Amino acid sequence: MTRRIIVSGTLPIHCKSGTTGTFAPAHSSVAASILHGAEEKDRKNTVFMGVPVPIYMNKFSEVQDSGFVFHPVHAPIHPRSLVFSKHISKTCHATLGLSAIYPDDLDEPYKEYVRFNQIFCREVQKVYEPGDTVVVMGKHLLLLPALLRAEVPGVEIVMLFLAPFPSHEIFSCVPHNESVLVSMLSSDRLELCAEEYVRNFIDAAFFLLNAQHKIISEEALSRLRKERSKKQDTEKEKQPGSKTESKKRQAFAMALLPADDGIGLDPLAGGVSQYGRKRMIGNEPDLSFLDPSPPDVVARAEVLEEYLQETMLESEALTKKKGKKQLHVLYAKNLRCLVCCATPSTPREFIEGIKETEEYKETFSRMQKQKDARKIVLLIESTRELAAPILNMQAVSFYLESKKTEVDFVRCIVYGESSGTSGSELSGLAEQIAMRHPERLYTVMFPNAYTYYALLSLADACLACAPSDALSLVLNEYVECNPFGIPIVPFSSGIEFPDVVYTLNCPYFIAERMYQALETPKTERRNREVICSTREWLNDLKSIPQPQKKLALPETGDSSARLEQSSAQSENAAGNCTVLNKETSDKLKQAYNAAASRMVILDYDGTLTEIVPNPADAKPTPEILELLRKLSDSPKTKVLIVTGRGKELAEEWFGSLNVEIYAEHGAYHRENGKWSAVPCDVSWIPDAVKVITEYVGYTPGSHLEVKNTCVVFHCGEHGKWCASALQKIIGGRARVVSGRNIIEVRPLNVDKGVSVLREYSEDAFTICAGDDLTDEDMFMVLQEYDNVHSICVGDRATFASLRISSPSELRTLLSELE
Template sequence: MSRVVIVSNRLPVTVERAGEAVRVVPSVGGLATGLRRPHEQGGGPWVGWPGDLAGLDPEQQARVEARLSDLRLAPVHLTSEEVQRYYQDYSNALLWPVFHSFPGEVPLEMGGAAEYERVNGRFADAVAATARPGDVIWIHDYQLLRLPALLRERLPEARIGFFLHIPFPSSDLFRVLPQREALLEGMLGADLIGFHTASYMRHFSSSVLRVLGAWTDVDRIRWRGREVRIGVFPMGVDAADFAGTAHGADMDEEVRALRRDGSRLIVGIDRLDYTKGIPRRLLAYERLLREHPELRGKVRLVQVAVPSRTEVGAYQEFRDQVDGLVGRIHGAFATPTWSPIHYLSRGLDRAQVVALYRAADVMLVTPIRDGMNLVAKEFVAVRDDGDGVLVLSEFTGAAAELAEAVQVNPYDEAGTAAAIQRALEMPEDERRTRMTGLRRRVTRYDVHWWARTFLERLREAPAPVRPQGLEVSPRAAVQDALSRLRAAPHATLLLDYDGTLVPFAPTPELARPDRELRDLLRDLARHPRLAVHLVTGRQRDTVDRWFGDLGIGLHAEHGFWSKLPGNGWQLAAPVSTAWREPARAILEEFAARTPGSLVEEKSAGFAWHYRTADPDFGAAQAHDLMLHLSTVLSNAPVEILPGALVVEVRPQGVDKGKVVARAAAASPEGSLLAALGDDRTDEDMFAALPDGAIAVHVGPSPSRAPLRLAGVPESRAFLRGLL
């Protein structure tokens, strides 16, 4: 069995210092607990930040390092500035609110991106230094979104998994991030990407399509010659361990005191974070007491709010808001013998938390956004007495699994108050029926099931291979092609336009040639040993207007029309036109139904462009359009051709490959032919080149061309190299 290398922002330990003594103690929490068994059984290291060790003297640091080594923990040491910029400023102050759908919490100055990239690179170096061939590498969470791709650069054949423990936002929100392309490309360095829920996975797929233009086929994405799998793996808790703790624990004295006056307990345990919905929960509880005075003196809310990210300004303001609401409710409803709220602004140990779970009549888990929320599952795991009611926000990942909970919209104050009242009044048989269903799922699909399932899926994924044929050609190969062209007695260039000589534009008319390109083509045409042919899918009138004065060969509508220097436009071959009206009607209908799309009419055929349409909807419409056209025009002499955000309908037998013979016939005998293109239509041109010719693909898509340039700037630089 291959080793498992785990990578997370923090190591699963805490370094404690007491005078001269230092201890390395296990951390508590969902991730540390969930990955403990894979780490113990996997045989590999756990890579992460050990915390701030700057205050330790050299001898203490040596003891800590030795202990970490014994535990198979590989530390990545960070400076205080790196922690502030990478962790606080970027991960927590920027990524956290965007991923949790809180764009209003995004700071005006979005700093830390450079440090985030640099620290992710340091993690990549650390993993590469400790990994062995055949290892399975499992990376965790939003602090390391760039790591899979950076590690892929260092270990191209590694098997890499990535799991996101927080929500993935809608594509509209994700695109708030200035580094959105880099973050997605980072995640796509993995072989398998896991999410808690299907909705998070859909949001990710939509963002990949909208930002990077890569389409998701059910559960896989083709990206730079690799297949990236995506999947849903809802994380659980160590249900057996929690049940064992609950079974052997006595009721905590502090918890027992809360019940001495006979009050029924409503419990909330959260980090003090604006995503957890504590203020709205307090408002709902206040409304409950105001509308149901009979509950005063008979219920008590125990709210634990563990301080979190106190260095971030938004959290300090949030704490003041919670403190103010607690004081308001207490002042309005407390009596000399009863307090409506028992508020704890500190962390509790595990025994105290379990005691509260056991004592709760109603457990409130009402975040306004949460990736999973393991508190809900911990509560269920502890309640082996079969009683208690879980009130759960529908905006948690857990809501997709825990159908027997009383689910609420935490933004609905009245609805949440009514749900709490319903939970307090729920008959015992209903409480037990609901808890039975909850416990069945929580105990069966625990954290060990989660880890085992993800690692099995990662091991079953196609073996990682170094991408073939999609890398930019080495500089030496490009220079060799240039040398051959410069040394040839005569060379003929066949050049595509959109995506090869100019970048794609939202609409065809906006991709006009700039002065630099026109000067380049004119200089090439004037060279005594070069002939230039522009081979494009654009209409002949447009091509003539833009390039007719440059003295180059022009071939419009994929070669349906040709114009050689000194001659007029000539039709390649007569074609049937009976199919045009049915095709036009279908294309116009789809353009009307797809905002942002348009129909470009040509003398030979049509092009339906959807570059400015909604990417998801446009891609789906393009698929439906091709099916519809294929059915209606099944017996017509036409081809239906998908391109870069375009669907073209053109006569059969007319393609760029036919231009090669015409250009060769117009060139001196023995001319060296070279073709540059970027999409499917240019493959016909490459296929028609004679032996010994030079074919150059521009961009990242698959191609038969043996040479590849990165993009339009490199394509122009290649042509300038001929001068």
């Protein structure tokens, strides 16, 4: 059985006292969420790798008993101390400071960063077995995919980028940015935390690496997914009310809890926790904005009221449209990678198990009685002292001063150390508010699982992330536990739920939005609809291209040659496919000749004919026309020409043949001698013409070609800057593609893949050939069909299963088909 190797900066193990490490809370890291969410039967096939001691924690000599495998990585430096990682963090989290300013001597920290990744690479190789999936997480290991790909070409790599990905203008300022991007693209699948960050990554890859991309349709995405086993489907359908299943969930959850799970507190019983009454030492907070004594308090209040009135009028605009999840395929430097937005997930089965225990039910019942009719707002804190915790705490101060409502606040420090220390400004502010408003603000540090999930289930609203957070595992768990709860998050964060209250980074605005949200009638929210269980998410990580295939002779006289997986080669490496030599060519011809129904799909330029400096000189030769005529004359064979050429030229060159034609990448279709057009938006053409015309003026030997639905810049090897300009100006309205010696702009909903799917028949033995990136659209949509044999002409990254070196060799192969 294949395994998952979960690689993160640190192991999901905590050790607050003693020498025994216990599982970190599910909300403390994605690795910990995976640990709590993995199925029990998968534990022995899950390996966690990382530095064994999280910062501020004790060393441990043994780990809590479980079926998981923990592989410690002993590095000379802790990941939190990596200088290059810190600068990556500054780039990603714009609110943390100088996001685009770097010291001149960052080369040495980068070398240290490389060495850190090399150590992890060697450790992964020690435990890796063929067929394993390596899941890489965190900003500390961005170079690991490229290092692993070089050492183990066939390894299956999934990378999770957990921080916000900045715009390409900011990311381009990162030293060694190309190396970082190339490594990220060396993974088979890359997940980012929001659609905005996916777009930013695609733009950065395009501008810095000239990476090309395509959006895969829902149909193609479903074919890329590996089917789950019937057993998994059966388990998913089991009724939650079953006593046997309930006991199993309880046992599963209890096995993951540490023996001494936090502090058992009744946070709603009155006052603050035992930590809340400590006097603050130093760093006294500035609470002058709450002091009613200054003479200008009335004027200040009027100004504030006017500000809030103007701002709140526009608050309804703070919404994010969550579209369908899209999967993008990126190509760059002989690499291909699937890029998408990660689905919010939570260890659902673990949470259900906790909530079915008697300990939880007792805790929940007691806290529910204490809550009574009061409304509770939960403020979640971790190790972050800056930004959101301070703003949220200031918002609590303003709310308690200005709003006369029965709302209490619970400050819950869920993990980490620094934010809860008595000497911090944040704790000082909380102490002052608690003293100023007795029994209205409670502080709970490191609650046990029963208290924590009871708080999530009871809280009417929850503030759980910072302005620059890409995701919040606590917020995911809140949505899972409390379908009626109101998540309140900064608009600048990457959090995208259908029913959340967005705020601006201003305490007064946060307080006003809280008030509005709490005054609205309590209704069930749709947020839980977009949350999946960690198990489902782990299964979806297998949504990567199936391994490339190799030809095999039919075992009997079967009419189709099946494509079998090759385990001896590194099939998942981009650009690696079977080279058509005499043996494989003979197999292909034998299967084709024996087939009762056949289809031949061909690109023209660079595939049937060689690329020439002047595209007008690429007129088909008598040899090519005779070859196409011979193929199409067979009643068993359907020939399809799919070209980027205009329909007028396609008609002139191929109109006399018995072939179907798709021109301008599928914008026009010729069948039975008649042309039809595919509806598409071409309003962007004047802008594209304007941009390209400017670049033609100072690019020797270049020229502009305007078709009915496409605009082409024939530029040789000098089109990078024009492509960047086109992407900036019309990137959202049209698709910019860098082909061989050209930059082409074409409609978003038109490509060769869409055209081929209209014609494809599963009964037909199919040969599909092309030479450049525009032909990858065909290879991608056809790759999962066993009777399709796609051929890439030339040497580059491809989804094709076969490769041939030149158009002349392809013509020779086609001429020998009967």
